[in-house]
Amino acid sequence: MTLDIFNEKGTPLDKQKFTWRELVQAPTSKLDDDAFTRVRIILMNGLESEALRFSHATARMMNGDFRLPLAQVRRVEQHQQTMVNWLLPADLSPLETTIAFEQVAIEVTASVALREPDEYLAQVYRFGLLEDFDHLYRFSALMDRVTGADANNIIQNYSDIMPGRPTIVEHRGPEDELREHYDCKTAHPLTKLHAATITAAENQTHDYYMTIGPMFADPIARQLYAEIASIEEQHTTQYESLLDPNETPLEKWLLHEAMEVYNYFGCMEYETNPRVKAIWERFCNYELGHLHMVMDLMKQIEKRDPAELLPQTLPEPIEYASHRQFVRETLNREVDLRAAGTAFIHKDEEAERAPLSIAYREQMNSEGSPSEVVAAGYTWTPGTELVEKKSAFAKGASA
């Protein structure tokens, strides 16, 4: 099924209304809902969070004509984000939510990497993917060893829990974090939608870890969140650098709205929970309303035809499924890649081509590496490593 974004006008902005009761509905079930329902909720929360972030930044830099329409759309997006994020239940702990965030980063980025038409950007996504893949392993070790819980209760068998590119070597200097941006005049529309989606997802992950990191009592948990939040900041820097800075603010706004339509539509297509699906459908229509409002602004203010920037119908949506084989193949092929400037190199070349990153990394790790400590000798085991009697109490234990 495809969506004709020019003929489908969606819900007009003045009909987009909420009540507090509507915003706070019964949440999804941590135990019964499919892991990909949770993945979609987290992703869409990230996209709405980005909508607000972008809108505020733009409002602070643009002239008076834009301030009211930005504020009008922003008010609706605030409440869309609330309704989406509040679908997460109270029994989903911050650490369990973290595991789910990393599953989002793995499975959504894998789908994007597979479908990305620009080979350089596809490489960027694969590069980041292997790092988030490692974070899932580290956080799973933390969950097992500090709380005695099994990360697979959240992952539901869909994603592998094993080392990726070790987090200890992911620390890079800003000089090696920026990438080449796409060319807004020639890039495929899907390239633009992908870059906007992944930037939003990673930025939200960073913000979430920065919020919940201090809520943990355990020093190693606090350190691990500090370390991985730093990588998520790098990732945000990396992914946002893919966006063409030559796009006008209005063009960027248009792409944001198109990206939200694209993703709500994809969520609708895959959703298995009927109540959640109805929310995706409603918000797909809301976003179409926003998109058409921005299309009109573009015609009026920039005298440009949005059809020059957007495809008539949306591309295939992100695939919400296990990408185990693709991730494993990527891991085997590219785990030893490092970054030097905007290029990707083999780790053997790093000392020569990315010396600032090595110096930065050595400094940060000079008093120990939380990600190595937390997962020292760790192999994920069904039911936790205590099944294998890996505990301080192993000596003398029976059975």
Place this chain on the structure above:
Amino acid sequence: MSTAAKMTGNRTGMQTSPELAEELIEGATSATPSSKGDAQDIADYRGEYIAEGYPIGSLPTVPASEEGEADEDELGIAVFLDKLSERLAFERTGTRLYEALLNKCETLGETTPGPTLEEIEHIGREEMEHFLLLNETIAELGGDPTVQSPSADIAGVASMGIMQVLTDPRSSMAHCLQAMLTAELTDNDGWQLLIKLAENLGYNELTTQFEAALEHEEEHLQNVRAWLSDCVLDSAEA
């Protein structure tokens, strides 16, 4: 809508998707950890921070002592006030917990087995009376009943999950009673300890008052334990 657990639909276990589970295990066991060691490495790290010795916070200010009073008395009163503050915070929260339990029972309807609305109200009232007793006691000792002492703070952290269970619209009566059992077990021991402290410090009148509170708490514990047990056993027979 019922909050009773259903027997289908839980996706958290490995058996939900055996083929995917097999792949997951195969991947995990074929990978090599990036460093050697075990969970002891975490303990060593935590140990470093423990050794730094930062406390949660300070004991409440002790009332000005009369001239000539020994320092150990001041310390005894400080510890007493800390534990009084803890009990006060616990009873105050306990009152709210029973309000939430009442709300649950009113909405779902009284069930047999299980507590009646009147029985929940009775316990909730006593929790509130205990809170007021402690409020008065701390003030009479010259302490500040509005202080959050270190033990009160820790008790709040320890019982965070109980409030989450009681106020979750999706939790069943049995879930709530299980959480309340944790609270009542702690509360019983808390009052016993307060009685010992009061005795050791020579507060005879307080000892008597606290023993009366403990009697209530023992009754709460017996009731909650029985309701929970009956609810669970009954559901296993249904």
